[in-house]
Amino acid sequence: MSITLDPTTPEAQGVGTRRSSFARVPAAFRLQFTVPSAMIGVPLVVFFGAWAVAVGIGHWVRYLADGDPGPGYTGAAQATVWALAFMAAYSASHTFPFAMALSYSRRVFVLGAFLAFAAVSAGFGALFSIAILLERATNGFWAESYSFDLPFMTQNAGVAGAGLLAGALCLAAMMVGFFWSILYRRVSLLALWVIILGLVALLAVVVMVTTQNEWWPHVGDWLAAQSSYSFARWVLLLVLGVTALNYGVIRRAVPTV
Template identity: 50%
Template sequence: MTTTASTSTIGTRDEASLRSRIPAAFRLQFTVPSQLIWVPLIVFGASWVISFGIGFWINQITEAEYGVADSVTGASQATIWTLGFLAAYVSSHTFPFALALSYSRRVFMIGVSLAFAAVSACFGLGAALAAWLEEATDGFGVGAYTFAMPLLIDDGLVALGLFAAALAFAVMQFGFFWASLYRRLRLIQLWAVIIAMVLVLAVAAMMITTYDGWAAVGRWFLQQHIAGLAGWLGLLSLLGVGANYAVIRRSTA
Protein backbone atom coordinates (compact mmCIF):
# COMPACT_ATOMS: atom_id res chain seq x y z
CA MET A 1 0.00 0.00 0.00
CA THR A 2 2.82 2.34 0.88
CA THR A 3 4.59 1.64 -2.41
CA THR A 4 1.39 2.21 -4.36
CA ALA A 5 0.73 5.47 -2.57
CA SER A 6 4.28 6.67 -3.18
CA THR A 7 4.08 5.84 -6.89
CA SER A 8 0.78 7.69 -7.17
CA THR A 9 2.25 10.72 -5.41
CA ILE A 10 5.25 10.78 -7.73
CA GLY A 11 3.01 10.52 -10.79
CA THR A 12 0.86 13.40 -9.55
CA ARG A 13 3.92 15.54 -8.98
CA ASP A 14 5.24 14.76 -12.45
CA GLU A 15 1.94 15.78 -14.03
CA ALA A 16 1.85 18.98 -12.00
CA SER A 17 5.43 19.76 -13.00
CA LEU A 18 4.57 19.10 -16.65
CA ARG A 19 1.59 21.47 -16.54
CA SER A 20 3.58 24.17 -14.80
CA ARG A 21 6.47 24.06 -17.24
CA ILE A 22 4.42 24.14 -20.45
CA PRO A 23 3.56 27.88 -20.14
CA ALA A 24 7.24 28.57 -19.49
CA ALA A 25 8.21 26.57 -22.59
CA PHE A 26 5.65 28.58 -24.56
CA ARG A 27 7.05 31.91 -23.32
CA LEU A 28 10.58 30.71 -24.04
CA GLN A 29 9.85 30.90 -27.78
CA PHE A 30 9.23 34.64 -27.44
CA THR A 31 12.24 35.45 -25.26
CA VAL A 32 13.76 37.12 -28.32
CA PRO A 33 10.77 39.09 -29.68
CA SER A 34 12.32 39.57 -33.12
CA GLN A 35 12.34 35.84 -33.76
CA LEU A 36 8.64 35.00 -34.02
CA ILE A 37 7.07 38.44 -33.70
CA TRP A 38 8.89 41.35 -35.30
CA VAL A 39 10.54 39.62 -38.24
CA PRO A 40 7.26 38.06 -39.49
CA LEU A 41 5.47 41.39 -38.97
CA ILE A 42 8.13 43.25 -40.95
CA VAL A 43 7.99 40.71 -43.79
CA PHE A 44 4.18 40.83 -43.75
CA GLY A 45 4.12 44.62 -44.03
CA ALA A 46 7.02 44.90 -46.46
CA SER A 47 5.64 42.29 -48.87
CA TRP A 48 2.25 43.99 -48.77
CA VAL A 49 3.74 47.42 -49.52
CA ILE A 50 5.87 46.01 -52.36
CA SER A 51 2.81 44.28 -53.79
CA PHE A 52 0.89 47.55 -53.68
CA GLY A 53 3.80 49.29 -55.42
CA ILE A 54 3.72 46.73 -58.22
CA GLY A 55 -0.04 47.15 -58.54
CA PHE A 56 0.28 50.94 -58.64
CA TRP A 57 2.96 50.67 -61.35
CA ILE A 58 0.80 48.32 -63.44
CA ASN A 59 -2.13 50.69 -63.05
CA GLN A 60 -0.09 53.67 -64.21
CA ILE A 61 1.25 52.03 -67.35
CA THR A 62 -2.07 50.47 -68.39
CA GLU A 63 -4.66 53.05 -67.32
CA ALA A 64 -4.29 55.32 -70.33
CA GLU A 65 -4.87 52.54 -72.86
CA TYR A 66 -6.83 49.85 -71.08
CA GLY A 67 -8.21 51.51 -67.94
CA VAL A 68 -7.63 50.15 -64.44
CA ALA A 69 -6.03 46.71 -64.59
CA ASP A 70 -6.17 44.48 -61.50
CA SER A 71 -2.93 42.93 -60.33
CA VAL A 72 -2.77 39.80 -58.20
CA THR A 73 0.54 38.79 -56.64
CA GLY A 74 1.67 35.96 -54.43
CA ALA A 75 3.59 38.24 -52.09
CA SER A 76 1.57 37.00 -49.11
CA GLN A 77 3.49 33.72 -49.16
CA ALA A 78 6.69 35.58 -48.19
CA THR A 79 5.54 35.62 -44.57
CA ILE A 80 4.75 31.89 -44.64
CA TRP A 81 8.21 30.92 -45.87
CA THR A 82 9.74 33.28 -43.34
CA LEU A 83 7.87 31.46 -40.58
CA GLY A 84 9.20 28.16 -41.92
CA PHE A 85 12.79 29.39 -41.69
CA LEU A 86 12.20 30.82 -38.22
CA ALA A 87 10.77 27.47 -37.10
CA ALA A 88 13.98 25.82 -38.29
CA TYR A 89 15.89 28.40 -36.23
CA VAL A 90 13.88 27.37 -33.16
CA SER A 91 15.05 23.80 -33.64
CA SER A 92 18.69 24.71 -34.21
CA HIS A 93 19.05 27.39 -31.51
CA THR A 94 16.20 27.43 -28.99
CA PHE A 95 16.08 23.65 -28.53
CA PRO A 96 19.67 23.35 -27.20
CA PHE A 97 19.01 26.34 -24.93
CA ALA A 98 15.84 24.65 -23.60
CA LEU A 99 17.76 21.45 -22.84
CA ALA A 100 20.33 23.51 -20.94
CA LEU A 101 17.46 24.89 -18.86
CA SER A 102 16.39 21.30 -18.09
CA TYR A 103 13.21 21.33 -20.14
CA SER A 104 12.12 17.85 -21.14
CA ARG A 105 11.71 17.18 -24.82
CA ARG A 106 7.98 16.59 -24.38
CA VAL A 107 7.45 19.89 -22.57
CA PHE A 108 9.54 21.72 -25.16
CA MET A 109 7.59 20.20 -28.07
CA ILE A 110 4.25 21.12 -26.51
CA GLY A 111 5.45 24.68 -25.87
CA VAL A 112 6.80 24.99 -29.40
CA SER A 113 3.59 23.68 -30.97
CA LEU A 114 1.48 26.10 -28.92
CA ALA A 115 3.76 28.98 -29.91
CA PHE A 116 3.60 28.00 -33.58
CA ALA A 117 -0.19 27.72 -33.33
CA ALA A 118 -0.44 31.20 -31.78
CA VAL A 119 1.78 32.77 -34.45
CA SER A 120 -0.12 30.96 -37.22
CA ALA A 121 -3.47 32.11 -35.81
CA CYS A 122 -2.21 35.70 -35.81
CA PHE A 123 -1.11 35.32 -39.43
CA GLY A 124 -4.51 33.90 -40.37
CA LEU A 125 -6.25 36.83 -38.68
CA GLY A 126 -3.91 39.30 -40.37
CA ALA A 127 -4.50 37.70 -43.78
CA ALA A 128 -8.29 37.86 -43.34
CA LEU A 129 -8.17 41.52 -42.24
CA ALA A 130 -5.82 42.41 -45.11
CA ALA A 131 -8.13 40.70 -47.62
CA TRP A 132 -11.12 42.56 -46.18
CA LEU A 133 -9.28 45.89 -46.51
CA GLU A 134 -8.29 45.13 -50.10
CA GLU A 135 -11.86 44.25 -51.00
CA ALA A 136 -13.28 47.30 -49.24
CA THR A 137 -10.93 49.67 -51.09
CA ASP A 138 -10.97 47.89 -54.47
CA GLY A 139 -7.30 47.06 -54.15
CA PHE A 140 -6.44 50.48 -52.64
CA GLY A 141 -7.99 52.13 -55.66
CA VAL A 142 -5.52 50.63 -58.12
CA GLY A 143 -6.69 47.01 -58.22
CA ALA A 144 -3.72 45.67 -56.24
CA TYR A 145 -4.60 42.41 -54.49
CA THR A 146 -2.25 40.36 -52.36
CA PHE A 147 -4.56 38.51 -49.97
CA ALA A 148 -8.00 38.95 -51.59
CA MET A 149 -7.24 36.55 -54.42
CA PRO A 150 -10.40 35.17 -56.08
CA LEU A 151 -9.66 31.53 -55.32
CA LEU A 152 -8.92 32.30 -51.67
CA ILE A 153 -11.96 34.40 -50.84
CA ASP A 154 -14.64 32.37 -52.63
CA ASP A 155 -15.64 30.73 -49.32
CA GLY A 156 -15.46 33.95 -47.32
CA LEU A 157 -12.88 35.68 -45.16
CA VAL A 158 -13.25 33.24 -42.25
CA ALA A 159 -12.32 30.32 -44.51
CA LEU A 160 -9.38 32.35 -45.83
CA GLY A 161 -8.18 33.02 -42.30
CA LEU A 162 -8.43 29.35 -41.35
CA PHE A 163 -6.59 28.29 -44.50
CA ALA A 164 -3.81 30.86 -43.98
CA ALA A 165 -3.38 29.81 -40.33
CA ALA A 166 -3.34 26.10 -41.18
CA LEU A 167 -0.85 26.63 -44.00
CA ALA A 168 1.47 28.69 -41.81
CA PHE A 169 1.32 26.08 -39.03
CA ALA A 170 2.05 23.25 -41.49
CA VAL A 171 5.03 25.10 -42.98
CA MET A 172 6.41 25.85 -39.50
CA GLN A 173 6.19 22.19 -38.55
CA PHE A 174 7.90 21.34 -41.85
CA GLY A 175 10.77 23.76 -41.21
CA PHE A 176 11.19 22.51 -37.65
CA PHE A 177 11.23 18.90 -38.86
CA TRP A 178 14.06 19.31 -41.34
CA ALA A 179 16.23 21.26 -38.93
CA SER A 180 15.62 18.61 -36.25
CA LEU A 181 16.34 15.81 -38.70
CA TYR A 182 19.61 17.50 -39.64
CA ARG A 183 20.61 17.46 -35.95
CA ARG A 184 19.58 13.82 -35.60
CA LEU A 185 21.22 12.32 -38.70
CA ARG A 186 24.62 12.49 -40.29
CA LEU A 187 24.80 14.60 -43.45
CA ILE A 188 24.95 11.63 -45.80
CA GLN A 189 21.91 10.07 -44.06
CA LEU A 190 19.98 13.31 -44.40
CA TRP A 191 20.72 13.46 -48.12
CA ALA A 192 19.65 9.83 -48.44
CA VAL A 193 16.28 10.73 -46.92
CA ILE A 194 15.93 13.75 -49.23
CA ILE A 195 16.79 11.72 -52.33
CA ALA A 196 14.34 8.98 -51.30
CA MET A 197 11.54 11.53 -50.88
CA VAL A 198 12.34 13.12 -54.26
CA LEU A 199 12.23 9.69 -55.90
CA VAL A 200 8.85 8.90 -54.32
CA LEU A 201 7.43 12.23 -55.52
CA ALA A 202 8.90 11.72 -58.99
CA VAL A 203 7.39 8.22 -59.29
CA ALA A 204 4.02 9.56 -58.09
CA ALA A 205 4.14 12.37 -60.68
CA MET A 206 5.08 9.88 -63.41
CA MET A 207 2.18 7.59 -62.48
CA ILE A 208 -0.30 10.47 -62.49
CA THR A 209 1.00 11.63 -65.88
CA THR A 210 0.93 8.11 -67.32
CA TYR A 211 -2.73 7.63 -66.44
CA ASP A 212 -3.76 11.22 -67.29
CA GLY A 213 -4.65 11.89 -63.69
CA TRP A 214 -3.70 15.56 -63.37
CA ALA A 215 -7.20 16.69 -64.30
CA ALA A 216 -8.63 14.51 -61.53
CA VAL A 217 -6.09 15.90 -59.06
CA GLY A 218 -7.04 19.44 -60.03
CA ARG A 219 -10.75 18.66 -59.65
CA TRP A 220 -10.13 17.17 -56.21
CA PHE A 221 -8.41 20.34 -55.00
CA LEU A 222 -11.19 22.51 -56.41
CA GLN A 223 -13.86 20.37 -54.77
CA GLN A 224 -12.23 20.71 -51.36
CA HIS A 225 -12.56 24.49 -51.39
CA ILE A 226 -10.41 26.58 -49.06
CA ALA A 227 -12.14 25.39 -45.88
CA GLY A 228 -11.60 21.75 -46.82
CA LEU A 229 -7.94 22.34 -47.64
CA ALA A 230 -7.54 24.03 -44.25
CA GLY A 231 -8.83 20.84 -42.61
CA TRP A 232 -6.39 18.64 -44.54
CA LEU A 233 -3.53 20.98 -43.66
CA GLY A 234 -4.56 20.83 -40.00
CA LEU A 235 -4.44 17.03 -40.08
CA LEU A 236 -1.05 17.13 -41.81
CA SER A 237 0.21 19.53 -39.14
CA LEU A 238 -0.85 17.20 -36.33
CA LEU A 239 1.08 14.40 -37.99
CA GLY A 240 4.00 16.82 -38.23
CA VAL A 241 3.87 17.47 -34.49
CA GLY A 242 4.09 13.74 -33.84
CA ALA A 243 6.95 13.33 -36.33
CA ASN A 244 8.85 16.24 -34.80
CA TYR A 245 8.54 14.82 -31.31
CA ALA A 246 9.72 11.43 -32.55
CA VAL A 247 12.79 13.09 -34.08
CA ILE A 248 13.78 15.30 -31.11
CA ARG A 249 13.33 12.49 -28.58
CA ARG A 250 16.78 11.25 -29.54
CA SER A 251 18.30 14.56 -30.61
CA THR A 252 21.19 15.92 -28.62
CA ALA A 253 22.14 19.50 -27.94
Protein backbone atom coordinates in the same frame (compact mmCIF):
# COMPACT_ATOMS: atom_id res chain seq x y z
CA MET B 1 -10.16 0.89 7.70
CA SER B 2 -9.65 4.51 6.58
CA ILE B 3 -6.60 6.65 7.02
CA THR B 4 -6.97 10.39 7.61
CA LEU B 5 -3.97 12.64 7.05
CA ASP B 6 -3.17 15.37 9.48
CA PRO B 7 -3.85 18.62 7.57
CA THR B 8 -0.62 20.09 8.91
CA THR B 9 1.58 17.42 7.35
CA PRO B 10 3.51 18.10 4.12
CA GLU B 11 1.69 15.21 2.44
CA ALA B 12 -1.72 16.75 3.09
CA GLN B 13 -0.60 20.18 1.93
CA GLY B 14 0.90 18.83 -1.29
CA VAL B 15 4.45 19.70 -0.29
CA GLY B 16 6.99 17.37 -1.80
CA THR B 17 4.58 15.94 -4.34
CA ARG B 18 5.90 15.66 -7.87
CA ARG B 19 4.61 18.20 -10.39
CA SER B 20 3.40 17.06 -13.76
CA SER B 21 5.89 17.67 -16.54
CA PHE B 22 3.13 19.46 -18.45
CA ALA B 23 3.28 22.23 -15.86
CA ARG B 24 6.37 23.47 -17.72
CA VAL B 25 4.57 23.78 -21.07
CA PRO B 26 3.86 27.53 -20.56
CA ALA B 27 7.58 28.09 -19.95
CA ALA B 28 8.43 26.10 -23.09
CA PHE B 29 5.88 28.23 -24.94
CA ARG B 30 7.54 31.46 -23.75
CA LEU B 31 10.96 30.08 -24.67
CA GLN B 32 10.06 30.44 -28.35
CA PHE B 33 9.58 34.19 -27.81
CA THR B 34 12.83 34.80 -25.95
CA VAL B 35 13.92 36.88 -28.93
CA PRO B 36 10.67 38.65 -29.93
CA SER B 37 12.02 39.79 -33.28
CA ALA B 38 12.39 36.18 -34.47
CA MET B 39 8.73 35.23 -34.21
CA ILE B 40 7.06 38.64 -34.28
CA GLY B 41 9.26 41.49 -35.50
CA VAL B 42 10.84 39.99 -38.63
CA PRO B 43 7.62 38.32 -39.88
CA LEU B 44 5.71 41.61 -39.47
CA VAL B 45 8.37 43.47 -41.46
CA VAL B 46 8.13 40.82 -44.20
CA PHE B 47 4.32 40.92 -44.12
CA PHE B 48 3.98 44.67 -44.59
CA GLY B 49 7.12 45.03 -46.71
CA ALA B 50 6.06 42.43 -49.28
CA TRP B 51 2.55 43.89 -49.31
CA ALA B 52 3.88 47.41 -49.93
CA VAL B 53 6.11 46.20 -52.77
CA ALA B 54 3.17 44.37 -54.37
CA VAL B 55 0.96 47.46 -54.17
CA GLY B 56 3.76 49.60 -55.60
CA ILE B 57 4.16 47.21 -58.54
CA GLY B 58 0.39 47.31 -59.04
CA HIS B 59 0.42 51.11 -59.32
CA TRP B 60 3.41 50.94 -61.66
CA VAL B 61 1.66 48.44 -63.96
CA ARG B 62 -1.46 50.59 -63.91
CA TYR B 63 0.62 53.64 -64.87
CA LEU B 64 2.37 51.81 -67.73
CA ALA B 65 -0.94 50.50 -69.02
CA ASP B 66 -2.24 54.07 -69.12
CA GLY B 67 -5.69 52.94 -68.12
CA ASP B 68 -7.36 50.02 -66.43
CA PRO B 69 -5.35 46.80 -66.89
CA GLY B 70 -7.82 44.87 -64.76
CA PRO B 71 -7.30 43.21 -61.38
CA GLY B 72 -3.88 41.80 -60.59
CA TYR B 73 -3.20 39.03 -58.10
CA THR B 74 0.19 38.59 -56.47
CA GLY B 75 1.83 36.00 -54.25
CA ALA B 76 3.15 38.54 -51.75
CA ALA B 77 1.19 36.94 -48.89
CA GLN B 78 3.28 33.77 -49.02
CA ALA B 79 6.46 35.71 -48.23
CA THR B 80 5.45 35.78 -44.56
CA VAL B 81 4.77 32.04 -44.56
CA TRP B 82 8.25 31.26 -45.87
CA ALA B 83 9.79 33.71 -43.39
CA LEU B 84 7.97 32.04 -40.49
CA ALA B 85 9.03 28.59 -41.71
CA PHE B 86 12.64 29.76 -41.63
CA MET B 87 12.17 31.36 -38.21
CA ALA B 88 10.63 28.15 -36.85
CA ALA B 89 13.67 26.20 -38.05
CA TYR B 90 15.97 28.83 -36.58
CA SER B 91 14.10 28.81 -33.28
CA ALA B 92 14.17 25.03 -33.04
CA SER B 93 17.89 24.98 -33.68
CA HIS B 94 18.65 27.64 -31.07
CA THR B 95 16.10 26.92 -28.31
CA PHE B 96 16.42 23.12 -28.21
CA PRO B 97 19.81 23.10 -26.43
CA PHE B 98 18.55 25.64 -23.87
CA ALA B 99 15.40 23.61 -23.29
CA MET B 100 17.48 20.53 -22.54
CA ALA B 101 19.78 22.58 -20.28
CA LEU B 102 16.70 23.74 -18.37
CA SER B 103 15.67 20.09 -17.96
CA TYR B 104 12.57 20.35 -20.12
CA SER B 105 11.43 17.01 -21.44
CA ARG B 106 11.42 16.62 -25.19
CA ARG B 107 7.67 16.13 -25.09
CA VAL B 108 7.20 19.44 -23.27
CA PHE B 109 9.54 21.23 -25.68
CA VAL B 110 7.66 19.98 -28.77
CA LEU B 111 4.28 20.82 -27.23
CA GLY B 112 5.44 24.30 -26.21
CA ALA B 113 6.84 24.94 -29.68
CA PHE B 114 3.63 23.70 -31.31
CA LEU B 115 1.49 26.02 -29.18
CA ALA B 116 3.81 28.96 -29.90
CA PHE B 117 3.69 28.30 -33.64
CA ALA B 118 -0.10 27.89 -33.44
CA ALA B 119 -0.42 31.29 -31.74
CA VAL B 120 1.75 32.95 -34.39
CA SER B 121 -0.19 31.22 -37.18
CA ALA B 122 -3.49 32.35 -35.69
CA GLY B 123 -2.15 35.90 -35.69
CA PHE B 124 -1.14 35.55 -39.34
CA GLY B 125 -4.60 34.23 -40.21
CA ALA B 126 -6.23 37.20 -38.47
CA LEU B 127 -3.96 39.67 -40.30
CA PHE B 128 -4.72 37.87 -43.57
CA SER B 129 -8.46 38.38 -43.05
CA ILE B 130 -8.01 42.04 -42.10
CA ALA B 131 -5.87 42.58 -45.20
CA ILE B 132 -8.64 41.10 -47.37
CA LEU B 133 -11.13 43.57 -45.93
CA LEU B 134 -8.72 46.47 -46.52
CA GLU B 135 -8.14 45.43 -50.13
CA ARG B 136 -11.87 45.20 -50.74
CA ALA B 137 -12.54 48.56 -49.11
CA THR B 138 -9.88 50.33 -51.20
CA ASN B 139 -10.31 48.39 -54.45
CA GLY B 140 -6.86 46.92 -54.11
CA PHE B 141 -5.39 50.18 -52.80
CA TRP B 142 -6.75 52.01 -55.84
CA ALA B 143 -4.64 49.84 -58.15
CA GLU B 144 -6.70 46.62 -58.23
CA SER B 145 -3.67 44.88 -56.77
CA TYR B 146 -4.69 41.96 -54.57
CA SER B 147 -2.25 40.00 -52.44
CA PHE B 148 -4.77 38.53 -49.98
CA ASP B 149 -8.23 38.76 -51.54
CA LEU B 150 -7.51 35.79 -53.79
CA PRO B 151 -10.57 34.17 -55.42
CA PHE B 152 -9.46 30.57 -54.86
CA MET B 153 -9.31 31.26 -51.10
CA THR B 154 -12.40 33.40 -50.64
CA GLN B 155 -14.99 32.31 -53.19
CA ASN B 156 -16.10 29.17 -51.32
CA ALA B 157 -15.70 30.25 -47.69
CA GLY B 158 -15.44 34.03 -47.53
CA VAL B 159 -13.02 36.09 -45.49
CA ALA B 160 -13.11 33.91 -42.38
CA GLY B 161 -12.44 30.73 -44.35
CA ALA B 162 -9.52 32.35 -46.16
CA GLY B 163 -8.03 33.45 -42.85
CA LEU B 164 -8.42 29.95 -41.40
CA LEU B 165 -6.73 28.36 -44.40
CA ALA B 166 -3.92 30.92 -44.33
CA GLY B 167 -3.31 30.21 -40.64
CA ALA B 168 -3.35 26.44 -41.21
CA LEU B 169 -0.88 26.69 -44.10
CA CYS B 170 1.37 28.90 -41.97
CA LEU B 171 1.32 26.39 -39.10
CA ALA B 172 2.11 23.54 -41.49
CA ALA B 173 5.06 25.46 -42.93
CA MET B 174 6.39 26.24 -39.45
CA MET B 175 6.14 22.64 -38.28
CA VAL B 176 7.89 21.43 -41.43
CA GLY B 177 10.66 23.98 -40.89
CA PHE B 178 10.91 22.78 -37.29
CA PHE B 179 11.16 19.18 -38.52
CA TRP B 180 14.12 19.78 -40.82
CA SER B 181 15.99 21.66 -38.12
CA ILE B 182 15.48 18.88 -35.59
CA LEU B 183 16.25 16.19 -38.15
CA TYR B 184 19.59 17.86 -38.82
CA ARG B 185 20.42 17.36 -35.13
CA ARG B 186 19.28 13.75 -35.27
CA VAL B 187 21.24 12.56 -38.31
CA SER B 188 24.46 13.44 -40.09
CA LEU B 189 24.63 16.01 -42.89
CA LEU B 190 25.14 13.22 -45.41
CA ALA B 191 22.08 11.35 -44.16
CA LEU B 192 20.05 14.56 -44.27
CA TRP B 193 20.88 15.05 -47.95
CA VAL B 194 20.09 11.39 -48.67
CA ILE B 195 16.65 11.89 -47.09
CA ILE B 196 16.05 15.10 -49.06
CA LEU B 197 17.06 13.49 -52.36
CA GLY B 198 14.94 10.45 -51.52
CA LEU B 199 11.88 12.64 -50.97
CA VAL B 200 12.53 14.49 -54.23
CA ALA B 201 12.82 11.16 -56.07
CA LEU B 202 9.59 9.93 -54.43
CA LEU B 203 7.79 13.12 -55.48
CA ALA B 204 9.07 12.69 -59.04
CA VAL B 205 7.74 9.10 -59.11
CA VAL B 206 4.33 10.27 -57.87
CA VAL B 207 4.21 12.94 -60.59
CA MET B 208 5.22 10.46 -63.30
CA VAL B 209 2.68 7.84 -62.18
CA THR B 210 -0.07 10.47 -61.99
CA THR B 211 0.82 11.73 -65.46
CA GLN B 212 1.10 8.25 -66.97
CA ASN B 213 -2.32 7.23 -65.65
CA GLU B 214 -3.88 10.58 -66.58
CA TRP B 215 -5.03 11.25 -63.02
CA TRP B 216 -4.43 15.02 -63.12
CA PRO B 217 -8.05 15.82 -64.13
CA HIS B 218 -9.23 13.88 -61.06
CA VAL B 219 -6.78 15.78 -58.88
CA GLY B 220 -8.06 19.05 -60.34
CA ASP B 221 -11.69 18.04 -59.73
CA TRP B 222 -10.89 17.15 -56.11
CA LEU B 223 -9.14 20.47 -55.53
CA ALA B 224 -12.01 22.37 -57.18
CA ALA B 225 -14.50 20.64 -54.88
CA GLN B 226 -12.68 21.77 -51.75
CA SER B 227 -13.57 24.91 -49.83
CA SER B 228 -11.12 26.84 -47.68
CA TYR B 229 -12.62 25.15 -44.62
CA SER B 230 -12.30 21.60 -45.94
CA PHE B 231 -8.80 22.22 -47.28
CA ALA B 232 -7.81 23.69 -43.91
CA ARG B 233 -8.94 20.47 -42.24
CA TRP B 234 -6.67 18.43 -44.52
CA VAL B 235 -3.78 20.77 -43.77
CA LEU B 236 -4.38 20.52 -40.02
CA LEU B 237 -4.34 16.71 -40.27
CA LEU B 238 -0.96 17.05 -41.97
CA VAL B 239 0.17 19.31 -39.13
CA LEU B 240 -0.76 16.69 -36.53
CA GLY B 241 1.18 14.07 -38.46
CA VAL B 242 4.26 16.26 -38.77
CA THR B 243 4.05 17.15 -35.06
CA ALA B 244 4.03 13.46 -34.11
CA LEU B 245 6.95 12.91 -36.48
CA ASN B 246 8.80 15.79 -34.85
CA TYR B 247 8.41 14.19 -31.45
CA GLY B 248 9.62 10.86 -32.78
CA VAL B 249 12.72 12.47 -34.28
CA ILE B 250 13.53 14.73 -31.33
CA ARG B 251 13.53 11.84 -28.85
CA ARG B 252 17.05 10.97 -30.01
CA ALA B 253 18.23 14.36 -31.21
CA VAL B 254 21.48 15.61 -29.73
CA PRO B 255 21.22 19.04 -28.05
CA THR B 256 24.50 20.51 -29.27
CA VAL B 257 25.03 24.29 -29.32
